[in-house]
Amino acid sequence: MRLSEAQIADVKARVDLAGLARELGAGLRKSGKKLVGSCPICGGGRSAQRFEVEGDAWVCAVCQDGGDAIRLLMRAKGCEFREAVERLGGARAMSEEETRALDERRRRKEEKAARAAEQYRRREIEAVRRIWDRSMAIGLDVAERYLAARACRAPQSAMLRCAPELVYFHGEEKDDRGRRVPRVIHRGPALLAAVQDNAGAFCALHMTYLRADGGGKAEIFDPETGEPLPAKKVRGSKRGGHIVLRHCEAPRRLFIGEGIETVLSVATALKVARRLRVDDAFWSSVDLGNLGGGATATIPHPFLKHANGHAQRLPGPWPDLDAPAIAIPESVEELVLLGDGDSERVLTEMTLERAQRRYERDGRVIRCAFAPEGKDFNDLLKEKAG
Numbered sequence: 001m002r003l004s005e006a007q008i009a010d011v012k013a014r015v016d017l018a019g020l021a022r023e024l025g026a027g028l029r030k031s032g033k034k035l036v037g038s039c040p041i042c043g044g045g046r047s048a049q050r051f052e053v054e055g056d057a058w059v060c061a062v063c064q065d066g067g068d069a070i071r072l073l074m075r076a077k078g079c080e081f082r083e084a085v086e087r088l089g090g091a092r093a094m095s096e097e098e099t100r101a102l103d104e105r106r107r108r109k110e111e112k113a114a115r116a117a118e119q120y121r122r123r124e125i126e127a128v129r130r131i132w133d134r135s136m137a138i139g140l141d142v143a144e145r146y147l148a149a150r151a152c153r154a155p156q157s158a159m160l161r162c163a164p165e166l167v168y169f170h171g172e173e174k175d176d177r178g179r180r181v182p183r184v185i186h187r188g189p190a191l192l193a194a195v196q197d198n199a200g201a202f203c204a205l206h207m208t209y210l211r212a213d214g215g216g217k218a219e220i221f222d223p224e225t226g227e228p229l230p231a232k233k234v235r236g237s238k239r240g241g242h243i244v245l246r247h248c249e250a251p252r253r254l255f256i257g258e259g260i261e262t263v264l265s266v267a268t269a270l271k272v273a274r275r276l277r278v279d280d281a282f283w284s285s286v287d288l289g290n291l292g293g294g295a296t297a298t299i300p301h302p303f304l305k306h307a308n309g310h311a312q313r314l315p316g317p318w319p320d321l322d323a324p325a326i327a328i329p330e331s332v333e334e335l336v337l338l339g340d341g342d343s344e345r346v347l348t349e350m351t352l353e354r355a356q357r358r359y360e361r362d363g364r365v366i367r368c369a370f371a372p373e374g375k376d377f378n379d380l381l382k383e384k385a386g
């Protein structure tokens with residue numbers, strides 16, 4: 001028998017999503033209204049920030065996936081919907097009246113949540129747009145010194161800027177009126193990158209906090225736990241977005257990789273070798289998940305396990321073509337997918353395989369370029385430059 005929406009909602013209402021995620025191997029810490037940490041599907045280690053739980057919904061930036069407790073269990077265990085429902089306690093019989101009342105309550109709750117999410121999304125994009133508009137075009141400043149220290153040069157058309165001083169928020173504190181506000185734990189220069197959607201509209205801001213002298217990334221620690229915090233942050237809607245690092249109107253060859261430094265390293269190496277073409281474009285996919293987009297299913301990882309001994313899974317090789325993803329311009333005849341040796345190897349290979357399937361077309365060649373084990377393209381560039 002098919003379960004009604006009300007019965008499914010009733011199963012979910014009985015589950016503590018954060019508790020379930022932890023049971024499945026997630027390591028979660030509080031961050032504002034959310035819990036963030038490692039993913040119970042694809043892992044990520046102690047300082048991971050890829051997985052988020054807010055209320056009864058979860059999302060993972062690497063899996064490019066998200067949803068409710070049932071979906072989490074299906075993805076983490078590789079099981080079918082009915083089995084997941086049974087594992088969560090099973091559906092109970094309901095009268096028609098009860099079903100109607102629950103349906104109505106659920107519909108109202110969903111509408112409210114969708115409105116709040118859309119409002120938050122718009123406010124975030126406006127806020128980061130202001131940061132972007134106020135910052136300077138990259139020039140003789142800290143961000144350029146940072147790139148130069150990595151032997152990288154930013155092309156003229158790169159959507160990169162520098163903020164001389166940007167605040168870093170982490171957690172919350174009370175202001176003088178007793179209201180909870182985001183807590184500032186660091187201020188310093190930052191390399192900014194504009195993330196744009198497939199229509200070319202500004203949709204998020206990628207921020208890399210830098211040391212005052214530009215010699216490297218800033219070292220920022222949680223004032224309470226002393227744990228190192230990531231020097232890179234993204235605000236806005238990054239899903240399906242990309243950063244243009246070299247613009248070309250109708251590119252015939254496109255290089256796309258996860259990190260800004262990775263992609264700039266390859267662009268710089270080609271320029272130095274005089275192999276850069278006028279119709280080459282270079283993009284960063286912001287994160288690894290965005291490079292391959294969503295998958296139809298997860299597969300077991302060949303050897304990685306969670307701290308609790310549960311097998312780790314990862315998004316499989318088949319693209320979910322209905323999920324939002326980066327669109328590659330039709331003019332691209334040669335697509336080069338860049339895989340860094342510094343991300344987990346199997347996850348990177350699977351992501352590139354998924355991208356290959358997603359973007360294949362008649363008359364288009366797709367190549368995967370891997371940096372040697374344990375190295376990234378920037379290490380190679382610096383070795384050459386040194």
Ligand SMILES: [Zn+2]
Nearest residue numbers: 039042060063
């Ligand atoms: Zn994940």
